[in-house]
Amino acid sequence: MTTLAQLKPRRPSGRPVWEEKPSRLGQLGKGTVIAIIIAVVVVPLWVVVVTSLSSTETINSAGGYVFLPREFNPxxxxxxxxxxxxxxxxxxxxxxxxxxxxxxxxxxxxxxxxxxxxxxxxxxxxxxxxxxxxxxxxxxxxxxxxxxxxxxxxxxxxxxxxxxxxxxxxxxxxxxxxxxxxxxxxxxxxxxxxxxxxxxxxxxxxxxxxxxxxxxxxxxxxxxxxxxxxxxxxxxxxxxxxxxxxxxxxxxxxxxxxxxxxxxxxxxxxxxxxxxxxxxxxxxxxxxxxxxxxxxxxxxxxxxxxxxxxxxx
Known part of the structure; x- marks a missing residue:
């Protein structure tokens, strides 16, 4: 007599799915999401700091907030x-x-x-x-x-x-x-x-x-x-x-x-x-x-x- 456990397909490694090594696609997706989150947090802080250390000419040429620093002006x-x-x-x-x-x-x-x-x-x-x-x-x-x-x-x-x-x-x-x-x-x-x-x-x-x-x-x-x-x-x-x-x-x-x-x-x-x-x-x-x-x-x-x-x- 065939049981339900015998009919259930087994993974090649015999381990649950959450213990499997993530695929390359999965790792790439996680890395992309983490990179986006970091950018959302870090970029505004970077712009604030750089703008606070910029001169009038740099801010005027950038049209407001500065992303790329040109000088150190405290x-x-x-x-x-x-x-x-x-x-x-x-x-x-x-x-x-x-x-x-x-x-x-x-x-x-x-x-x-x-x-x-x-x-x-x-x-x-x-x-x-x-x-x-x-x-x-x-x-x-x-x-x-x-x-x-x-x-x-x-x-x-x-x-x-x-x-x-x-x-x-x-x-x-x-x-x-x-x-x-x-x-x-x-x-x-x-x-x-x-x-x-x-x-x-x-x-x-x-x-x-x-x-x-x-x-x-x-x-x-x-x-x-x-x-x-x-x-x-x-x-x-x-x-x-x-x-x-x-x-x-x-x-x-x-x-x-x-x-x-x-x-x-x-x-x-x-x-x-x-x-x-x-x-x-x-x-x-x-x-x-x-x-x-x-x-x-x-x-x-x-x-x-x-x-x-x-x-x-």
Missing amino acids: SAYIVIFQGGQVTDAVLVSTIVTVIGTAVSLSVTVLAAYGLSRTGTLLHRPILFYFLLTFLIYPGMIPSYLVVTGLGLKDNLLALVLPAAVSAFNLVVLRAFFMGIPTELLDSARIDGAGEFRILFRIVLPLSKAVTAVVGLFYAVGYWNTFFNAVLYLDRNDLQPVQRVLQMFILAGQSPTNAGAGTVVHLPGIGYTAPPNLAIKMAVVVVTLVPALIIYPFVQRHFTKGVIVGAIKG
Whole structure:
């Protein structure tokens, strides 16, 4: 009697299709797709950087954005960093990012650890409160009334406190903490360790990957903060760099000491005035550089921190 397994055709190698070596056509197709994706990401960045380092003549001859560099002209960067509004904005964004990331990471770690220990006081109501924020958001007007009612108008804390805790990051950390064996924590308690000692000496060292990724999420969020600055900050000296970028590029305003026509002296070139487009692209580069510098150091933790942290528990 012939069975179904005998009638089913077998592959020559006897291995499943997903274990087979890809064909040349398949490799070529994958390489083409990857090359297109890389080009879509890299080419705009290349154009922005090259344009920011170009002179007025080069930009005029190219009709706008420059793809092929002809000279090295850093006058746009000299103009925006000679003590004007862009320099102040970079300093403000750096302060907000450092302080905000430290505050958010501390609060999120403490809350996630407390909520990962089932059976603690008011565990379920507090967890439900955090999860409810996924579905219900208070809106712009109530948030504005709360922030202004607390006296945070024209205060850098208005960029930190409203975004201090992300429910998504808290859930990711909580899931990872719940995956740590309870026997390990119970043995530490038997030896006399308190909750804070367990958290800082056992839990956090085992959670470096997910903590680094959550810290990166917070840092990028604070560096890119924009809308809260529009709502809560009216003073020009407190504007973050993303807000300055919006005013300079979208609204057409020129930040103080960063307008076209400012003359700078470059060795070997002489006195030159950077074009307005080069200054705009230089501000864009300034906003991108910190994330490009930090990300490679955290990238190796990305998959382990997010995927494992989201699945465990």
